[in-house]
Amino acid sequence: MADVDLSDLEIVDAHTHPYRVEGLLAKGSEGFDTRATFLGEAFSSSTRLDPDLWSTADRLTDSTVMGITIVRWLARHLGCEPTRGAVAVAREAALHEDAVAYTKGLLDAAGVVAVLADEGYPQPPIPAAEFAGTIGVRVYRVARLEPWILARREGSFDDLVAGAEADATEAASDPNCVAYKSIVAYRTGLDVGDPSSSEAAEAFARWRADDWRETREHAKQVRDFLIRRTLAVAKANDRAFHFHCGGGDPDIDLAHASPKGLFPLLVDVQHQPVVLVHSGFPWVEEGAFIASVLPNVYLELSELIPWGWGQVEPALELIVGSVPAAKVMYGSDEAGEPEGFWVAALIARAALQRVLGRLVDRDYVAVDEAQHLGELILSGSCRALHGLSG
Numbered sequence: 001m002a003d004v005d006l007s008d009l010e011i012v013d014a015h016t017h018p019y020r021v022e023g024l025l026a027k028g029s030e031g032f033d034t035r036a037t038f039l040g041e042a043f044s045s046s047t048r049l050d051p052d053l054w055s056t057a058d059r060l061t062d063s064t065v066m067g068i069t070i071v072r073w074l075a076r077h078l079g080c081e082p083t084r085g086a087v088a089v090a091r092e093a094a095l096h097e098d099a100v101a102y103t104k105g106l107l108d109a110a111g112v113v114a115v116l117a118d119e120g121y122p123q124p125p126i127p128a129a130e131f132a133g134t135i136g137v138r139v140y141r142v143a144r145l146e147p148w149i150l151a152r153r154e155g156s157f158d159d160l161v162a163g164a165e166a167d168a169t170e171a172a173s174d175p176n177c178v179a180y181k182s183i184v185a186y187r188t189g190l191d192v193g194d195p196s197s198s199e200a201a202e203a204f205a206r207w208r209a210d211d212w213r214e215t216r217e218h219a220k221q222v223r224d225f226l227i228r229r230t231l232a233v234a235k236a237n238d239r240a241f242h243f244h245c246g247g248g249d250p251d252i253d254l255a256h257a258s259p260k261g262l263f264p265l266l267v268d269v270q271h272q273p274v275v276l277v278h279s280g281f282p283w284v285e286e287g288a289f290i291a292s293v294l295p296n297v298y299l300e301l302s303e304l305i306p307w308g309w310g311q312v313e314p315a316l317e318l319i320v321g322s323v324p325a326a327k328v329m330y331g332s333d334e335a336g337e338p339e340g341f342w343v344a345a346l347i348a349r350a351a352l353q354r355v356l357g358r359l360v361d362r363d364y365v366a367v368d369e370a371q372h373l374g375e376l377i378l379s380g381s382c383r384a385l386h387g388l389s390g
């Protein structure tokens with residue numbers, strides 16, 4: 001019997017963040033492996049992490065399995081000694097020779113042919129077309145709600161609602177914009193309620209009087225109201241809606257970030273596709289449960305992949321065994337280091353192949369069926385949901 005072999009399948013990355021070549025070169029290559037771990041990435045994205053702890057984080061990389069693996073695998077890719085120092089020197093030389101070619105080489109080596117880029121981080125947004133030029137593959141735009149709220153809240157509540165709806169509607173007129181996204185888990189929590197317009201307007205007045213402090217007393221009802229409005233725009237324009245769902249950097253409201261908080265909203269909007277970005281990691285069981293009982297809830301695998309590293313394979317086994325693969329999509333959460341695309345895709349392909357192989361061993365699925373599930377997760381589900389042409 002033939003083994004499951006996913007090695008020739010294309011990969012579409014459903015969750016990445018854009019960056020600029022100048023920004024990449026300016027950072028230099030020292031500590032790039034630390035920046036590729038969750039511990040290190042958070043120093044860029046979080047406002048609450050003390051920058052003085054960077055040296056502590058950087059010292060931990062050579063006892064972090066993911067950090068060790070990046071050095072070993074990148075040494076092979078670059079043809080240098082497998083030490084942190086040698087790899088950093090070789091990477092720096094490759095970046096300065098041709099940063100786009102270096103990145104495209106990593107994407108090609110991992111089989112990544114297209115990505116979705118979340119325009120919400122970093123700010124101000126980097127256009128998808130520019131990011132495509134930076135990485136050498138097709139980039140689709142994911143429009144983010146929260147910056148619209150920030151830009152539109154200085155007027156009246158009605159101005160805010162109309163402005164956010166106008167921004168959402170304009171995004172839908174961009175054929176390259178394939179989804180919306182909210183990171184309310186980083187603001188007032190994923191337990192999105194259903195405030196009335198007057199309740200949200202009253203909360204808006206209190207929020208402003210409170211100098212826009214991000215509290216669940218005032219900001220939450222406004223944000224929850226606008227999320228429901230934007231979901232309606234998404235549905236009217238046939239676009240998926242992505243929620244950051246799960247843990248995150250130290251800016252996250254961790255007490256209100258797990259998938260079950262979002263469940264009442266997901267039931268309310270059950271007729272439109274919603275993607276739980278990160279699958280609720282580390283609460284993957286909750287994400288998988290919800291996606292197994294609500295037909296239009298999808299799972300995206302980043303954060304778990306690659307940052308969960310040792311948790312990737314058991315979590316994939318749980319997800320693949322309980323959620324339709326047509327609703328599961330690969331993602332990396334690459335956030336500024338080109339190795340993020342690459343290492344995540346490499347571990348995903350290898351781990352998924354082993355997980356699917358075990359399903360064949362147990363006589364649950366045939367080899368060709370396992371291949372099909374793998375194709376859905378690595379590219380097919382994301383393409384079908386977002387109507388991608390590439």
Ligand SMILES: [Zn+2]
Pocket residue numbers: 015016017118333
């Ligand atoms: Zn992200």
